[in-house]
Amino acid sequence: SSELTQDPAVSVALGQTVRIRCQGDSLRSYNASWYQQKAGQAPVLVIYGVNNRPSGIPVRFSGSSSGTTASLTISGAQAEDDADYYCISRDNSVKHLYVFGTGTKVSVL
Amino acid sequence: EVQLVQSGAEVKKPGESLKISCKASGYRFTNYWIGWVRQMPGKGLEWVGLIYPGDSDTRYSPSFEGQVTISADASVTAAYLEWRSLKASDTAIYYCTRHNVYYHYTGSDDAYDVWGQGTLVTVSS
Numbered sequence: 001s002s003e004l005t006q007d008p009a010v011s012v013a014l015g016q017t018v019r020i021r022c023q024g025d026s027l028r029s030y031n032a033s034w035y036q037q038k039a040g041q042a043p044v045l046v047i048y049g050v051n052n053r054p055s056g057i058p059v060r061f062s063g064s065s066s067g068t069t070a071s072l073t074i075s076g077a078q079a080e081d082d083a084d085y086y087c088i089s090r091d092n093s094v095k096h097l098y099v100f101g102t103g104t105k106v107s108v109l
Numbered sequence: 110e111v112q113l114v115q116s117g118a119e120v121k122k123p124g125e126s127l128k129i130s131c132k133a134s135g136y137r138f139t140n141y142w143i144g145w146v147r148q149m150p151g152k153g154l155e156w157v158g159l160i161y162p163g164d165s166d167t168r169y170s171p172s173f174e175g176q177v178t179i180s181a182d183a184s185v186t187a188a189y190l191e192w193r194s195l196k197a198s199d200t201a202i203y204y205c206t207r208h209n210v211y212y213h214y215t216g217s218d219d220a221y222d223v224w225g226q227g228t229l230v231t232v233s234s
Contacts, residue, residue: 048218
């Protein structure tokens with residue numbers, strides 16, 4: 001099955017910009033979606049279809065994709081963005097299956 | 110309001126069986142796939158599988174095939190995740206989540222747009 005790899009941890013100063021990457025062969029064929037998970041809470045969808053934000057997600061969250069890499073950017077990070085972030089995409093080898101990325105811990109300093 | 114409400118925390122012994130639930134409301138239950146996700150203590154999210162309540166079509170991650178059973182009952186708008194014989198390694202939080210498809214002029218995208226609050230399953234002797 002496919003694998004999606006993310007950097008384990010990144011840090012960003014309050015108000016600055018941070019980019020989180022998700023790498024995997026399946027991203028050539030399928031778009032990733034992105035999820036924010038704060039400590040002790042369920043995940044929340046923040047980006048789908050490369051760069052679409054669900055209702056209620058701040059505009060500082062944006063997405064992009066190129067080749068085998070999808071990216072989530074937080075422009076002007078806020079203290080409340082301190083969380084784990086996961087990408088997910090369809091499995092490249094088996095239809096109707098999905099794979100999560102390994103997750104990135106974002107620390108807002 | 111679209112909601113997924115999961116059953117409460119469970120404490121079980123190895124070898125026992127368990128069925129946890131995910132009650133959906135606020136949308137047409139039979140029109141959307143429901144997925145299950147595992148999160149072991151201090152670890153990342155793992156995709157378990159999903160079910161289409163409209164016809165009970167079910168898909169499993171190879172890592173979970175044969176280890177769990179996913180089912181749904183459209184009459185009560187609920188999905189279920191079941192174990193016949195629990196192991197200590199099944200200790201985790203399990204989330205249910207709705208799979209949604211977004212159509213646009215060049216095709217479609219999908220995502221898991223609504224999540225349950227999670228069910229903590231603890232398996233210990």
